[in-house]
Amino acid sequence: MEERRGFPVGHSVSSMIARGEAALEGADPVTAGNWFVHAFRLGSREAGVRLEQITPALEGLLDDPTEGAGANALLGGIHLAFGTQHERALSLFRRAALSGNAQGMRGLGFMLAEGMGTTANRSEANEWFRRGAELGDGYCAYNMALAARDGLGMRRNARDFLARLRQAADAGVPEACALLADQYNARDEEEDAFRWYLTAAQAGHVPAMWVVAARYEAGLGTAEDRVQAVRWLLQMMHRGNGDGFHEALRIARGMPAEDVRTAGELADRTADAEAILHVVGNR
Numbered sequence: 001m002e003e004r005r006g007f008p009v010g011h012s013v014s015s016m017i018a019r020g021e022a023a024l025e026g027a028d029p030v031t032a033g034n035w036f037v038h039a040f041r042l043g044s045r046e047a048g049v050r051l052e053q054i055t056p057a058l059e060g061l062l063d064d065p066t067e068g069a070g071a072n073a074l075l076g077g078i079h080l081a082f083g084t085q086h087e088r089a090l091s092l093f094r095r096a097a098l099s100g101n102a103q104g105m106r107g108l109g110f111m112l113a114e115g116m117g118t119t120a121n122r123s124e125a126n127e128w129f130r131r132g133a134e135l136g137d138g139y140c141a142y143n144m145a146l147a148a149r150d151g152l153g154m155r156r157n158a159r160d161f162l163a164r165l166r167q168a169a170d171a172g173v174p175e176a177c178a179l180l181a182d183q184y185n186a187r188d189e190e191e192d193a194f195r196w197y198l199t200a201a202q203a204g205h206v207p208a209m210w211v212v213a214a215r216y217e218a219g220l221g222t223a224e225d226r227v228q229a230v231r232w233l234l235q236m237m238h239r240g241n242g243d244g245f246h247e248a249l250r251i252a253r254g255m256p257a258e259d260v261r262t263a264g265e266l267a268d269r270t271a272d273a274e275a276i277l278h279v280v281g282n283r
Helices: 013-025 029-041 045-059 068-082 086-098 102-114 122-134 138-150 158-170 174-186 190-202 206-218 226-239 243-252 257-266 270-280
Strands: none
Touching (some): 013 029, 013 045, 068 086, 068 102, 086 122, 102 122, 102 138, 122 138, 190 206, 206 243, 226 257, 226 270, 257 270
């Protein structure tokens, strides 16, 4: 499934988990695990439990000639996400990377860059990021963009920064989408900036959700839409960030109750929308 190899923009956590469960029913724990990883990144505890549960199945696939590379990369990612067995994670990533797996290259590059389970080596990390980016991995491209921008293990190069950043954003990497939006915003290209902030928000980037809500309220780069403004402020709560609730409450004071409820439904936060209506006395 190609879709799981990038960052699945626009999928809800529940849909990611459902896709993972469907893959498990089809006896494909590697695809299932990758969907669970995406949901886990968005704060799903259920996905974390499912990742722990499929670990034995992945262990059994490490030497499989077809699924082995993906299983090694995924299991390395699980260890890394849970903060356990860094040295083993490094070994799993290296094994996957040497088999030509881009996710393995991404994980190996990250651990080399951060000095996790090994001595930090940004130059070697960049080589793996470069190889992964050439295979289409968005996170590898994003790391190469940062290296080119900041001179990490290489000379600064503004052209390479923008090219790699665009590659990463096109792959749906949330941080890359937000950073690309910043580039457009700096040039006052508001519609393009909004489009990329929205893409980042759809991929779970909390700061972008805040920006998108503000731009919907102000009609900056898009049509004014208070329903969408409240929706994205409530959406932040899925990531454990409740700061948007008070802003949503402020905006909702001038909205019809039906619109507040619609915002809550769009954000999958219907109980919070009802709480807002209770406070503002608009039922």
